[in-house]
Amino acid sequence: MLRVLYFIVSYIFWLLMTLSLEWDRLAAGAVVCLLTTMIFGKTSIQKHKLLQPQRYCWAAYYVFLLLWECLKANLDVAYRVLHPAMPIHPGIVKVRTSLKSDLARTSLANSITMTPGTLSVDVTDDGYLYIHWINVKTQDVEEASQKIVVVFEKILKRIFE
Amino acid sequence: MNDYIGLVFIFIGVLFELFGCIGLLRLPDMYNRLQAATKCVTLGTCGIMFGIFLMQGFNEIGVKALVAVPLIFITSPTAAHALARGAHIAGVRLWQKSVCDRYEDDKKHMGKEKPAP
Amino acid sequence: MDQIILGCVAALVAICFMCLYRAWRGPTVADRMVAIDILGILVVGFCALWAVYTERGFLMDIALAWLLLSFIGTITLAKYLGGQQLDE
Known part of the structure; x- marks a missing residue:
């Protein structure tokens, strides 16, 4: 079907x-x-989830949020690149996500790549993401998750789970 | 009217691509370059395509430009993700002034660090 | 109108040469791969603008095919760089 x-x-x-x-x-x-x-054609999407209209409304809201974050990310990159001293403090931090399905984790990783100053490098099976951050503010797992992941995770949970 | 709005979109797109490629030339290591270039070039090309759609309307060129927008938006971050992971496994170092590298620490801890090919 | 689009095309060609400089001087293999990946997306924008300037629709097909092929090529090279088998 x-x-x-x-x-x-x-x-x-x-x-x-x-x-x-x-x-x-x-x-x-x-x-x-x-x-x-x-x-x-093999995927793990449940059929009843495709028939719930509120998921599509959240997805439309998510697209606009992502576009706004993407615009902010571009202005951020322009500022860092054109500044004569290049204010960067790069590093790879570790964050945790509570999303379970593969589709949701893929969307989360792609969204993190488009947000200001972050680039996802790898994801493990038990729900940890490694993220290259161009301006490291904290190295703690929980605090970094609060700053990077939670904004998208709330909405992705409503779309996919 | 639509022509002028489309031209503004195209101009902004080219400007962002210029910023991205300046980042590609100036930033110190591979991960920073990848980050700056991917973000700016993705949104820049999407801006160009959307501007072309506004200028051309629903004809052969315009519809194909509109189809290209979601394709670029999905494929470009995925390619960046794959490149970053492959480079880190192959042993490309971070910039020497980097703050931390939790991924390298965890790889050593797990004892599964692979030799560079 | 046409002059502005032609100016944008010229700017894109200049940006492509900046990318090629990084592919030429990149200290590691990964730097060159990043430059080539970015060059693929830049060429898509160039093809689209050139299609509008010359009003030839088939250039748009070239742009779409180039986009998909550049994505597949980058993924393949990244897997090879990561030391995995290509038929995985």
């Missing part, structure tokens, strides 16, 4: 990418999407 949904989504993506209605392109897209769905 989920595979049909994946097929429809990937076919819409193909239509947007080619943007023509000639029959040979439509046929090629159908074959490619069918193969992709058959090979990569």
Whole structure:
């Protein structure tokens, strides 16, 4: 059942990418999407979560929050790069996350990369993330988690769990 | 009207890409360069694509530019994450004035530090 | 209008050369890989702006294909750098 949904989504993506209605392109897209769905169609998403509308509302809010953080991150990088003395104190810190599913952890790591001054380096199985921080304020695990992770974790928990 | 808003978006995007590449040239080690360049170039290219969509509307070029925006936004941080992890495992050191390296400490503690290929 | 877009394209080419300088002088292999990864995304923006300037739609296809191929290439090289097998 989920595979049909994946097929429809990937076919819409193909239509947007080619943007023509000639029959040979439509046929090629159908074959490619069918193969992709058959090979990569295994995921662990529960079906009932796809039917809850409040998750989509939180996801829309999350996109806007991420864009705002991304803009702040760019201004931060511009300040650090153009300053003659380059005010950086880099280091790799360790933070903890309470998210369980792979999809949520991937989103969290990607979001951390787009926020001001942080870049995720590795994630362990028991829920620790290693983060390269361009301006280290604290080396404590709990305090660093408060500063970096919690903003996104609250919303991601409502979207994915 | 839309043309001018699109031009403003394109101009801001090119400006951010310039900042990112200045960071790529000036910053001291690989992780800092990766961080500055990834953030600035991602948002800069997204700005260019969105500006092109505003200028062109729903024709062949505009729709494809709009499709490219989420693609860049998903793939670019993932590539940066993979590069940082691979470089750290391969033994690329941090800048010598770095404050701390908890990842290196934990790797030594676990006794699974791999030799550089 | 066209002159401004042409100016933006020229600026992008200059930025690409800054990137290539880092790929040339990078002290480690990882520095060169970062520069090439960033260059891939810059070329996507360049192709898109050039498509608008010359009004040829197929350049947009080149941009999208370049984006996906650059992502796959970076992931593969990063896995190789991390010492993993490529068929994992």
